[in-house]
Amino acid sequence: MTTVSERLLTRAEEPGTGSPGPADPPGPAVPLLSLREVRIADGSDGREIVHGVSFDLTPGKVVGIVGESGSGKTLTCRAALGILPAHFEVTAGSIEIGGTDIATLTPARWTALRGATIGAVFQDPASYLNPSLRIGRQLAEVVRVKKGLGRRAARERVLALLRAVHLRDAELVHDQYPFELSGGMLQRVLIAAAVAADPRILIADEATTALDVTVQAEILDLLADLRDRAGLALVVVSHDLAVVARLCDEVLVMRQGEVVEQGPTRRVLDDPRHAYTRLLISEHEQYGLERFLEQTAPAAPPPPAAPAELIAPIAPKEEA
Amino acid sequence: MSTGTRLVLEVTGLDVHYGGRRGRRRALHGVSLSVAPGETVGLIGETGSGKSTLARTVLGLVRPGAGSVVVDGEDVTAHSARQWRELRRRGVVQYVFQDPLRSLDPDLTVEASLTEPLLVRGTGRPEAAARVRAFLPRVRLAEDLLDRLPGELSGGQRQRIAVARALVTEPRLVVLDEPVSALDSANRVQVLEILKELRASGVALLFISHDLGSVAGVADRIAVLYRGELVEVGAARDVVGRPQHPYTRLLVGSAPTLRGVGADRAERAALRALLPA
Amino acid sequence: MVRRVLALTSGRVAVAVLTVVALLAVLGPLLAPQDPLATSDHPLAGVSGAHWLGTDYLGRDVLSRLLDGSRVSVLGALEVALTALVVGVVPGILSVYLGRAFEWITLRLADTLVALPFLLFAVAVIALLGNGLTQAMLVTGVLVSPLFYRVSRAATLAVARSQYVEAALISGASVGWVVRRHVWSKVLPPIAVAFAQTIGTGFVIVSSLTFLGIGVQPPEPTWGGLLASDLGYLAHRPWAPLTPALLIMVTVWAGNLLADAIRDVSGEAGRALLKGRGARTGRTEPTEPAPAGGA
Numbered sequence: 047m048t049t050v051s052e053r054l055l056t057r058a059e060e061p062g063t064g065s066p067g068p069a070d071p072p073g074p075a076v077p078l079l080s081l082r083e084v085r086i087a088d089g090s091d092g093r094e095i096v097h098g099v100s101f102d103l104t105p106g107k108v109v110g111i112v113g114e115s116g117s118g119k120t121l122t123c124r125a126a127l128g129i130l131p132a133h134f135e136v137t138a139g140s141i142e143i144g145g146t147d148i149a150t151l152t153p154a155r156w157t158a159l160r161g162a163t164i165g166a167v168f169q170d171p172a173s174y175l176n177p178s179l180r181i182g183r184q185l186a187e188v189v190r191v192k193k194g195l196g197r198r199a200a201r202e203r204v205l206a207l208l209r210a211v212h213l214r215d216a217e218l219v220h221d222q223y224p225f226e227l228s229g230g231m232l233q234r235v236l237i238a239a240a241v242a243a244d245p246r247i248l249i250a251d252e253a254t255t256a257l258d259v260t261v262q263a264e265i266l267d268l269l270a271d272l273r274d275r276a277g278l279a280l281v282v283v284s285h286d287l288a289v290v291a292r293l294c295d296e297v298l299v300m301r302q303g304e305v306v307e308q309g310p311t312r313r314v315l316d317d318p319r320h321a322y323t324r325l326l327i328s329e330h331e332q333y334g335l336e337r338f339l340e341q342t343a344p345a346a347p348p349p350p351a352a353p354a355e356l357i358a359p360i361a362p363k364e365e366a
Numbered sequence: 367m368s369t370g371t372r373l374v375l376e377v378t379g380l381d382v383h384y385g386g387r388r389g390r391r392r393a394l395h396g397v398s399l400s401v402a403p404g405e406t407v408g409l410i411g412e413t414g415s416g417k418s419t420l421a422r423t424v425l426g427l428v429r430p431g432a433g434s435v436v437v438d439g440e441d442v443t444a445h446s447a448r449q450w451r452e453l454r455r456r457g458v459v460q461y462v463f464q465d466p467l468r469s470l471d472p473d474l475t476v477e478a479s480l481t482e483p484l485l486v487r488g489t490g491r492p493e494a495a496a497r498v499r500a501f502l503p504r505v506r507l508a509e510d511l512l513d514r515l516p517g518e519l520s521g522g523q524r525q526r527i528a529v530a531r532a533l534v535t536e537p538r539l540v541v542l543d544e545p546v547s548a549l550d551s552a553n554r555v556q557v558l559e560i561l562k563e564l565r566a567s568g569v570a571l572l573f574i575s576h577d578l579g580s581v582a583g584v585a586d587r588i589a590v591l592y593r594g595e596l597v598e599v600g601a602a603r604d605v606v607g608r609p610q611h612p613y614t615r616l617l618v619g620s621a622p623t624l625r626g627v628g629a630d631r632a633e634r635a636a637l638r639a640l641l642p643a
Numbered sequence: 644m645v646r647r648v649l650a651l652t653s654g655r656v657a658v659a660v661l662t663v664v665a666l667l668a669v670l671g672p673l674l675a676p677q678d679p680l681a682t683s684d685h686p687l688a689g690v691s692g693a694h695w696l697g698t699d700y701l702g703r704d705v706l707s708r709l710l711d712g713s714r715v716s717v718l719g720a721l722e723v724a725l726t727a728l729v730v731g732v733v734p735g736i737l738s739v740y741l742g743r744a745f746e747w748i749t750l751r752l753a754d755t756l757v758a759l760p761f762l763l764f765a766v767a768v769i770a771l772l773g774n775g776l777t778q779a780m781l782v783t784g785v786l787v788s789p790l791f792y793r794v795s796r797a798a799t800l801a802v803a804r805s806q807y808v809e810a811a812l813i814s815g816a817s818v819g820w821v822v823r824r825h826v827w828s829k830v831l832p833p834i835a836v837a838f839a840q841t842i843g844t845g846f847v848i849v850s851s852l853t854f855l856g857i858g859v860q861p862p863e864p865t866w867g868g869l870l871a872s873d874l875g876y877l878a879h880r881p882w883a884p885l886t887p888a889l890l891i892m893v894t895v896w897a898g899n900l901l902a903d904a905i906r907d908v909s910g911e912a913g914r915a916l917l918k919g920r921g922a923r924t925g926r927t928e929p930t931e932p933a934p935a936g937g938a
Contacts (some may be wrong), residue, residue: 068547114550229413258412258576260634263620268629285550288622313626319567328554330624333583339623425813455815470807473828479807482824483814531810 076145077102077125078279079164083139086121086150090133091266096303101296103247106273108280108310110294112326113188118303119283123249126281127157127166144246154205161192162329165240169252171232181208182220183236185242192243207238213266230261231294237268241278250274251283266292286335287326299323372439374570375401375424376538380433382419382594393419394594397433401539406561406571408585408602410617416594417574421541424572425461426450438538455487457535464544466524470516476527477512484534505530505560508615522553524561526560535566541572546580558584579621582606590614593642612640645878647908654904660897667710668717677779680862687879696886700876703862703868705780710865717894719780719859720845726784731791732834736826738792740800740818754787761786762855769857776849779858783848786842794837798830832906839902842893866890 051274052335080103086096096118101109124130128148136352139150143163151159168174189195195203201220208216211234224232233253236321246342250269254262270293272278284290290297290311299307299312299322306320318324328334371549382394386567393416401407411417421518424435424502426442434443445453460483463469477498484494499509505526516524525545532540542561561571561584575581581588581602581609588605590598590613597611607617616637619629629637648654680895683702689695696705734749765782772778799822808825815823846867852858853868870887873880888937 114552124609172563216639259578259622260412260616260623263631263634266622286622288624291624292622293628325555326551327624329551333555333558334623335582335606335618335621336623336625337583338603339625339628346517376795427809449908451678451815451817453815454813457815459813461813462809463806463810465806469810471805471807471825474824480810482816486814486816486820532816535814 048169058214060365077104077142078144079103079143079281080300081122081126081139084122084125084136086118086125086130087137088133088136089135089201094137096125097324099298099300099305100139101308103279103281105246105279106277107296108273108282108294110290110297111281111283111300112285112297113283113300115284116302117263117300119300121285123166123251123281126158127249128165129326135161145344159241161243161245163245164247164249166249166251167233167236167240167246167253169255171229171256172235173222174236175232178226178246179223180220181222181224181227185220185235188239188242203242204238207242208235210241211235211238212264228261229257230265233257233261233265234268237265239249241272241276245278245342247281249281249283252285254289255284255286262289265318269293270360285325287315287328299326322354367587372403373400373436374403374438375399375447375572376434376436377420377424378434378436380420380423381463382416382423382428383431384419392594394423394430397591397594397596399589399596399599401570401572401604403523403538403570404565404568405587406565406573406583406585407573408578408588409574409591410576410588411574412592412617414558415591417576417591418543420591421446421461421572421574424541425459426453451616455485457483458538459536460532460535460540461541462525462528462532462542465548466521467516467529470531472516474563475513475515476519476632479516479527480512480531480534481543485613487535488597498530501534502529504564505534506556519551521551521557525549526559527554529557529560529564533569537569538569539570539572542576543574544576545573547577549577554580571628577621578606590617612637616641648901648904650667651904651908653900654880654908657897657901657904660707660893662896664713664717664894666715669714671710675704675710677707679703679707679711679864680733681919685877686872689880697880697883699869699872705883705886708864708869709866709890712869713872713890715776715859715863716846716849716866719776719849720842720894721864722780722785723784723848724841726781727788727791728834728838730785731788732795732830735792735795735804736799736822736830737794740822741802749792756786757789759786761870763850765857766855774857774860776858780849781844782854787844790837791834792840794833795830798833799826801835802826802829805884820929831896832902835905836902839895839898842898843891846891846895 054357055337056316080101082095082100083098084100085094085098087094087362091180094307099118105107111119111122121130121134125136126143126148128151136149141158148156153185175181176235182201182204185207186197186200189200189203189207190197195199200310201252201314205216205220208219213231213234214217219231219235237248237253248269254265256354266289269280273293274279282293284289287297287299294311297303297307297309297311299314301322307318307323314323315327318327377397377399380394380397382390384391384393397416397420398408399420409420419428422524423430424437426445430443430465434441436442440453441448442453474482477495480498480501481494482493484497485491489497489605498512502509502512507523507526507530511519511523511527516527519527525548532542545561546557549557558580561573565571570588573581573582573585576603581589585602587597587600588602589596590605590611591615592611592613592626597615598605598609605614606618614635615629619637649697681703683698683704685694685698686700687700687701688694688698693716694706695703696709699705699708734745738746738749764786765779768782769778802825803821805825808821811821811825849858849865849867851867853860853865853871859865859868866887870884870891873884875889876883
């Protein structure tokens, strides 16, 4: 079986080679990531912060978590990554990655798993890069450690990764320092780092929050590409329901550690059952663009899952 | 002396440059914008568009290279520091920052922060305290918050305090720089509602944001700033519903909405190609 | 502020000790049981009913000399610290606001003062102004003032760039208002720490200058002077330096304790600390921890 990044890279270089896309049935395989009634507590005072989160992530599927800061969405992600902050612990429920309960993992197994099976990108890309090292060197480190490549091979691979995340001039970015790049470019670099070791799952925690709207749209496109071309399973976390709605098959709405609503995206948007979900939707209806788009664009735009034919002709696009 | 029709803000042909002779960078070029009394104008621009520079110029914190700024009928383009202080002390123009935690002194109680703009104008302490108390309901805050410190409040409460501080002097114009970007949904809606209500008192708002979506619901008119130039100004409905300039179309097409995005990626790439490099 | 300092145990202890020291300074010379300058036939005597702390090398009563010397010692140390405070803090804060020229000049002056050889400068100024405790302490104060200049300037700079100061200026506040209302409360804690430190240094400097014949003239006693002379007779009375050393130590310690208490209770962190001790209850919001670690 080819790896995610191999599939990704070949596709990026040979646009238009078929379109397995999200339509491919993932098969009856075990879910890549499975959370069952996960509860997380602050060990220092015993307060429970997350009161039971469950979802299954199969290849090519996208699960969205919507909530505000303090809703427990970030803690849930960090629990799945095995990087809960000090004092915090999973007190009940189980998290399985590829059928293995993560509670049984040794630190060495975790290290092997992170990057190779599960990767993540967060809100503030600049803080995850060493400001005094060139981009290429930092990515090469990931590639060499996780894939055991030599210097030359690593460089080639890093360049291919940078091209795969649609950075316009990969050679230039390779030799630049983080401060020379815009926020959108940095986030692309971090996505490249996160997929460098061919993970099956990518967690994007508020990955587009700090970016301009036009750049955000491109990063969301990129995530959709990764899903469609490489079958990557995504967990997209955002405070903005519209961001989650664009990509996700299933949505969890979290509030104060509780999942107040969970279901297929269209169902949640069309028939919200919890007052909080209705608030999130009405905020858009009253104060968002929707207020004006309704009258001017009565024909509903295509549903969030973009058809495969729009995604196939991919050439490295311009960077904002 | 005040006539209801006089513009609160009139910016004409504004040029602003940063830096010395070398490395001189243009922040604003030929920007003309006006705000009528009681009007809410949304100023949209992404990173580096110059929207904060425009705000700072209007507030007298940045000196323009060319053009003129007229605030409430007074040409302030060449005002000295002293003249600016006089103008500010009258409380004609006020400002609301993005992050209330940083724009409120952490060591001052809410009451001290709220009375400050009144006290610097020479209002007596009892009167200032009374006016603050009278204003609190308009931003939906309870009086028992007055002796708290900013650190003891929620983000939404803090931003409502920042709004109250700007409005307690009954200014003609309030410049708001991303006032709801740091808030969660419930508080965002609440602050936007409060701003809508406050407009009834006749104050004009210049609402600055990177996000078209957060401005669309409150603004009468929307101005779009791209690389230091105003590329489109018009009624909110028209700018969002029938954007003309490619950049505005790109903005509208990129903004995530519950109905998906306005433009697919091929359309957006085409719009991007139309923009000056 | 005072109430908040007294809410801390350390603050109460510090204030109590410093009150005793202040009382000593005021009443010490009156409390001295014997003439501090009168010599007797029993030099270097041990502890006895007549001499509670023994006698020194000239047979003078040590307790009387300690009590009598406390006023000069405390006053001297205070003079040093106060001079340094005034000379350092005022330009330190103003250097942020009075423009480039003032900033440049004061910065260079502070550098120069640090670079000056202390004793040489002290001797030179004494030669100009005449010898006396006040002159000596003023000189010392000026020489240690760069500490206050730096501390207050750094704290002011941090505040001056803050958004709440900008907000105040946009509301029409003057620089004076900003300093009184916003800067002062942030600058005070580090200054208090520097002040306590300088008092400690002051005691030592008063005595070392006495040793050189500058400032306080023998036979007039000071705590530092007593310590210096006792050290010369360690072979005869090894325990003798303990009392003046202990007095200096306790006073400096109390000063530092007070400075720490002021720092601890000032600002937001202070409120949180006091709250944590149950002095005040308020609500805190659950916040999500910021992501840490690398990708």
